[in-house]
Amino acid sequence: xxxxxxxxxxxxxxxxxxxxxxxxxxxxxxxxxxxxxxxxxxxxxxxxxxxxxxxxxxxxxxxxxxxxxxxxxxxxxxxxxxxxxxxxxxxxxxxxxxxxxxxxxxxxxxxxxxxxxxxxxxxxxxxxxxxxxxxxxxxxxxxxxxxxxxxxxxxxxxxxxxxxxxxxxxxxxxxxxxxxxxxxxxxxxxxxxxxxxxxxxxxxxxxxxxxxxxxxxxxxxxxxxxxxxxxxxxxxxxxxxxxxxxxxxxxxxxxxxxxxxxxxxxxxxxxxxxxxxxxxxxxxxxxxxxxxxxxxxxxxxxxxxxxxxxxxxxxxxxxxxxxxxxxxxxxxxxxxxxxxxxxxxxxxxxxxxxxxxx
Numbered sequence: 148x149x150x151x152x153x154x155x156x157x158x159x160x161x162x163x164x165x166x167x168x169x170x171x172x173x174x175x176x177x178x179x180x181x182x183x184x185x186x187x188x189x190x191x192x193x194x195x196x197x198x199x200x201x202x203x204x205x206x207x208x209x210x211x212x213x214x215x216x217x218x219x220x221x222x223x224x225x226x227x228x229x230x231x232x233x234x235x236x237x238x239x240x241x242x243x244x245x246x247x248x249x250x251x252x253x254x255x256x257x258x259x260x261x262x263x264x265x266x267x268x269x270x271x272x273x274x275x276x277x278x279x280x281x282x283x284x285x286x287x288x289x290x291x292x293x294x295x296x297x298x299x300x301x302x303x304x305x306x307x308x309x310x311x312x313x314x315x316x317x318x319x320x321x322x323x324x325x326x327x328x329x330x331x332x333x334x335x336x337x338x339x340x341x342x343x344x345x346x347x348x349x350x351x352x353x354x355x356x357x358x359x360x361x362x363x364x365x366x367x368x369x370x371x372x373x374x375x376x377x378x379x380x381x382x383x384x385x386x387x388x389x390x391x392x393x394x395x396x397x398x399x400x401x402x403x404x405x406x407x408x409x410x411x412x413x414x415x416x417x418x419x420x421x422x423x424x425x426x427x428x429x430x431x432x433x434x435x436x437x438x439x440x441x442x443x444x445x446x447x448x449x450x451x452x453x454x455x456x457x458x459x460x461x462x463x464x465x466x467x468x469x470x471x472x473x474x475x476x477x478x479x480x481x482x483x484x485x486x487x488x489x490x491x492x493x494x495x496x497x498x499x500x501x502x503x504x505x
Contacts, residue, residue, distance in 0.1 A: 169196060174227070421452075
């Protein structure tokens with residue numbers, strides 16, 4: 148497939164040209180969207196949903212228990228459907244724990260883990276919910292230090308064991324909330340749905356939401372070893388269709404693809420760390436090589452929000468979600484002046500502004 152064809156198919160797989168009917172459906176299709184920027188993870192779902200969902204609509208899905216946020220892969224926090232959390236972590240959790248082992252040993256996380264879990268279960272059991280700072284207070288009262296990064300690492304470790312997850316949003320009257328309550332996963336997730344073969348399912352769900360893509364792309368996205376990724380592709384082969392064999396097979400899912408929407412915008416404003424750009428071993432399909440450095444990942448790991456025209460990243464944009472500034476107009480910076488029409492870029496940015504202000 149040529150680059151234009153790959154972009155076209157990926158736009159459809161990502162639900163950017165074939166939007167889902169609602170936020171929960173978009174999340175179920177994507178399985179996991181990167182979300183260390185909480186507003187960005189929420190916008191990633193909204194921009195893949197038909198109509199004009201607002202940030203309140205996405206937050207309502209968290210409050211209902213449809214969505215949670217947790218460290219599902221690569222040591223990075225993602226938004227994931229609540230029902231899929233446990234089985235995803237059954238595939239990715241152990242490798243994440245091993246990769247974080249050096250830091251956790253240095254911080255003495257293993258020494259305090261059992262006591263931390265006991266204290267957290269006691270505080271959250273029976274439907275409790277705590278903001279992160281309140282959870283750290285619980286640990287401190289139990290004699291467990293959260294100084295420096297210890298609190299964060301304890302929270303990550305408990306999340307990787309699927310003891311806790313981040314569920315309903317913490318209200319914020321002045322603007323979009325930046326925080327969620329921590330809850331017990333076993334109490335909050337009431338409709339867990341483990342598949343018969345979690346590794347194969349993870350590969351199929353990745354291809355459904357990111358294809359055409361291959362085992363190397365899946366290995367990068369999932370954080371799993373390349374050999375494991377190739378095994379996943381083999382175990383999932385009956386549910387896939389190969390579309391390119393060089394240098395390794397690229398796949399789409401077998402069966403009917405999502406229907407493209409005739410009204411889908413050709414220019415999109417995508418959030419930081421968006422799956423369309425980030426989640427591949429080779430990002431030059433989505434962006435010309437000379438502009439990759441302008442997007443990231445930078446030395447500090449930041450990946451900037453991008454303007455995409457017909458599947459190609461043609462610029463970056465910024466929009467403050469700080470209190471008192473979230474209603475300000477977003478600003479864009481195109482890589483070349485004629486990369487996209489001004490009216491189309493303005494419409495894409497205005498859609499995001501409506502999302503955070505409505």
